[in-house]
Amino acid sequence: MCYSAQIRADYRTYVRLFGAHISIKEFFNTFFKRGQDSTLKIPKAMEAAFDDPRTPEEQEIKALIDQYKLDQATKCEQELFKQRKRLVDAERKLQVKETKAAANDQRIATNKISQAKGKLEDLRRKELLDRDSRIFPGNYAPVMVMQDGEKVVLPMRYQCRPQGMPISFDKDFPGTYNARRDNLERFWKGQFGYSHGIMIVDTFYENVNRHKMEHRELRENEEVENVVLKFDPSPAQQMLVACLWSRWTAPGQPELLSFAAITDEPPEEVAAAGHDRCIIPIRRENVDAWLNPDPKNLAALYAILDDRERPYYEHRLAA
DSSP, X not given: OOOEEEEOXXXXXXXXXXXXXXXXXXXXXXXXXXXXXXXXXOOHHHHHTTSSOOSHHHHHHHHHHHHHHHXXXXXXXXXXXXXXXXXXXXXXXXXXXXXXXXXXXXHHHHHHHHHHHHHHHHHHOOSOXXXXXXXOTTBEEEEEEEETTEEEEEEEEESOOOTTOOTTXXXXXXXXXXXXXXXXXXXXXXXXXXXXXXXEEEEEEEEEEHHHHTTOOOOTTOOOOEEEEEEEEESOOOEEEEEEEEEEOOTTSOOEEEEXXXXXXXXXXXHHTTOOOEEOEEOGGGHHHHHSOOTTOHHHHHHHHHSBOOOEEEEEEOO
């Protein structure tokens, strides 16, 4: 499973490498929907692509981003005021008498103040950090597809909800941010051979069990411990990760663009690190064929997945 990935969140990377263009309408719709639903997660680096708008349409998107940041900053400031008052009240009570309730309020208020300050700093920060390009399941990312014979970059959620599935599908099948290669003609038959995409990835992260990473059995009375490993391709490169995607629609519901990264059996070094799946970076010369699939020739698509880039994946514990 590709639990998390460091991506190229600026759509201009796709424009530069492949001559693609973006769907301004879909980017506008995505940022507009986030203004109505703050649970919609968009990486800061994806926003930054519109910091210097060059067209009236990009200016409209920039205005949506600025308004969202302003709204979020206002909420953070309100939360700070609320929690600072809570902290002062708790500390006043503790000076009189030590109580569990007051100590609990002090701890919670201190944590929430720290969280609110951190969020405010992120909202106001201009320089980009590596984490600003990192996505997790449920986050949005730019994905390149083929539409009407042209390469187009669309903003999509990293967890695919195939057309025809109910909204509850997201909770019932939380792992659909990845599409197993051995299940492409069953679970993913509506997308494999029909709607293919490419996501540009620099590095990826996986959850593994510590004892597997250390090549040993669990010790007596030892509980399973999860660790996160960062896998970097060597030599360093932009990996063109094979994806499937769907345009989900339903009466009375907002449209959803979503995708899944295809995974396969891992190379030896990933398996040795304790993980059992790996994303598939396809070769650049196969991009056009991948984005123009023929559902009557699935063998050709499997051949593209087999003829993949094969970097050596160096790993280390994620910070």
